[in-house]
Amino acid sequence: MDKKCSIFIILVATILVVDTSAQKPPTNTYELNWVPDFDYKGWAEAKNFVEGDKIIFKYEVGKYSVLETDQKGYDNCFVCPTATPHSSGNDEVVLPVGIKYFINASDKGQNCKDHNMKMKITVPPSPPKKVEGARKLVQETN
Template sequence: MKSVDATEFRVGGSDGWTVTTSFNYNQWAEKNRFQVGDSLLFDYDSGKDSVYQVNKEDYDKCHTEKPIETYKDGHTSIKLDETGTLYFISGNCGNCRKNEKMVVQVMACRGSCNSAASLGYLSCLGVVGAFVASLLL
């Protein structure tokens, strides 16, 4: 079985998650390849900002009333555990309106990888069972 290396992406580079005129989060996200197992690291001033995961409509309108997830600790690491599109906005509505928001497209994992469930299942089978099961994967 191959092991898959995950990458932690620091959102916003050295500036972190903040309102800035010189950084476009969506352009940054488009230049990166996010895959299952990777994580996003948001660094921000927890007294002034936060990170909300929202749906597309709330992303488009900077609505903060019904987030899917809310993060306020100032150093938030979000593991990307499934494929699809994720929407993040600042929990500060004014910041969101100043483009402190980002769309992330998560792709399938690198190369030939196995899910954690498959790996757990194989470890229960023992050496011979793992060999036979690997032939079936």
């Protein structure tokens, strides 16, 4: 095997090792008491959410509930037909990249409207990973 072929194989192996070892940031689990008159906007904005983070909504069953909704449902405290309801009192939601909207829907949106029981969470995409070692190896072979 000639020198250029060997260097190419090392380069490919280095890229594969770097890519597979580039792990996602660690995820967090947040327990949240889902109650009226709490500053959910401030709470969510103070966090640096990453993909895979979990929120556990804790609340009194029968009195409150959590509804994953769309922006229209969030803005208007409206129960949209495509919403995902939760009602266990201990609801775990795993966050994907993007924006998630939650409202209280157990009282047809009144606690959402009158007592701020709604929350918007934004999870940004992970920043691209640098592959510095592979770039250096390519420069050395030229």
